Amino acid sequence: MKQQEIKVGYSVFCILLLLPGPCVFGQTPEHEPVKLTLNQAWDRASAYNKEVAAQQITTRQQAEEFNDAKTKRLPALQAGTGYNRLTAMTAFEDGLSKPKKIHLTPDNVNLDASASVILYQGKQLNNYVKEKEQAKYLSVTQQKQQLAEVKVKVATTYYSVQRNEQFRNLLLANLKEEEKRQQQMKVLFKNGVVLRSDLLRAELQISRQNMKLIEVNNTILLAENELKLLLGIPQVQALTLTDPIVMPQLQKEESLASLISEAQTEGYEIKIATQRTHIAFFKQKQVQAAFMPKVELLANYSYAYPDNVFYPTIKRVYGLGSAGVRITMPLSALYQNKHKSAIAQLESGKQKILLADQEDKTGQLTMNVYIRYNEGLKRVEIAEENIKLATENYRIVSAGYFNQLALLTDLLDADTQLLQSRFDLEDAKVIAILQYYQLLKTAGRL
Numbered sequence: 001m002k003q004q005e006i007k008v009g010y011s012v013f014c015i016l017l018l019l020p021g022p023c024v025f026g027q028t029p030e031h032e033p034v035k036l037t038l039n040q041a042w043d044r045a046s047a048y049n050k051e052v053a054a055q056q057i058t059t060r061q062q063a064e065e066f067n068d069a070k071t072k073r074l075p076a077l078q079a080g081t082g083y084n085r086l087t088a089m090t091a092f093e094d095g096l097s098k099p100k101k102i103h104l105t106p107d108n109v110n111l112d113a114s115a116s117v118i119l120y121q122g123k124q125l126n127n128y129v130k131e132k133e134q135a136k137y138l139s140v141t142q143q144k145q146q147l148a149e150v151k152v153k154v155a156t157t158y159y160s161v162q163r164n165e166q167f168r169n170l171l172l173a174n175l176k177e178e179e180k181r182q183q184q185m186k187v188l189f190k191n192g193v194v195l196r197s198d199l200l201r202a203e204l205q206i207s208r209q210n211m212k213l214i215e216v217n218n219t220i221l222l223a224e225n226e227l228k229l230l231l232g233i234p235q236v237q238a239l240t241l242t243d244p245i246v247m248p249q250l251q252k253e254e255s256l257a258s259l260i261s262e263a264q265t266e267g268y269e270i271k272i273a274t275q276r277t278h279i280a281f282f283k284q285k286q287v288q289a290a291f292m293p294k295v296e297l298l299a300n301y302s303y304a305y306p307d308n309v310f311y312p313t314i315k316r317v318y319g320l321g322s323a324g325v326r327i328t329m330p331l332s333a334l335y336q337n338k339h340k341s342a343i344a345q346l347e348s349g350k351q352k353i354l355l356a357d358q359e360d361k362t363g364q365l366t367m368n369v370y371i372r373y374n375e376g377l378k379r380v381e382i383a384e385e386n387i388k389l390a391t392e393n394y395r396i397v398s399a400g401y402f403n404q405l406a407l408l409t410d411l412l413d414a415d416t417q418l419l420q421s422r423f424d425l426e427d428a429k430v431i432a433i434l435q436y437y438q439l440l441k442t443a444g445r446l
Helices: 002-018 038-048 050-071 124-190 196-231 256-266 268-289 338-402 408-442
Strands: 034-036 076-085 089-092 099-102 107-120 239-241 294-305 318-328
Touching: 034 038, 038 050, 038 124, 038 196, 050 124, 124 196, 124 239, 124 268, 124 338, 124 408, 196 239, 196 408, 256 268, 256 338, 256 408, 268 338, 338 408
Parallel strands: 034 239
Antiparallel strands: 076 107, 089 099, 107 294, 294 318
């Protein structure tokens, strides 16, 4: 009996091992947070984000369309067979009054195969293949652009969580300081040094900070949920973001002019506009090729029964092949394609104008982001200096209040200014970081 139980247990264990990993072990347990750096979040977004996945399918579709276009260069092959049964033929040799019945071989069978290949058509097929090739490149660029946009969204949400967690830490520290100060004020109130109105005002300040803490916690929750949606993580799964808020720096040799030049050559928008210009050009070439003659190489071979090549019909199977060249000239295209050619030419010219316009817009956007990025760096420096000033101001006012040399209003204002200056520093860092990644996206690096 024990041996049977051991065998059953061993069999169940083997079956569990053969099951897919997630079914047995699952992914990260919900009670264990997923630890993510920003780069890991980007990697996960590229693998699980639905917008990126949809664009990847579009890219594969364009690749298949390009492969399909290339197959049109191959010879067109056909094979077929047929059977029909003939009735007797009625022949009128002397007017319609005396018809004569001629009995033919009733059963007719044929088996044939043919091939044709286009030798020349004004390079219409070549231009069609090139158009599909550019469409494939366009889709690849759009996929990279989509991924870059998702990365910016991920970075924005990622650092939104980080920023608000810093806000929460600052609020908790501030609340701890205020509660400590409140205890000191209660002692002074009992000794008649502090007014009851001051004590109530301090309690009101703590209540406001608690309400602010609730708002910050909710903001963190909403930002985390948005980040999980971008990364394809279940909403019930806990997250831990491990990257600190650190300021990235551009290389010293990267001037505004070099960044504009890079964005106008390597930027996603520029590449997309360039590829659309190429597509319009090759479409125009296809329309122009419609006026050219078409040269085809043809070949055919067939077996048939009976032999109807010669008269009278012989009851035998015969084989007959042929090969040659066919030249056709689309004369109607001389007037039917006139307006199509004008439309294609106008579209090609329009795309060139849009490309030039995109170059101007990309240069302007790069300059705007670059200026905002440097403004963010300067704002960080100012925020750090403001913290020093606010800290010293709070120290002086706090000492003055407990020595009855300052009002509670001044103390609360100093406390609020110190907390706000620390908020401003974290906010300035995040803004500068996001401008940096926006600059990378504009230059086509992200």
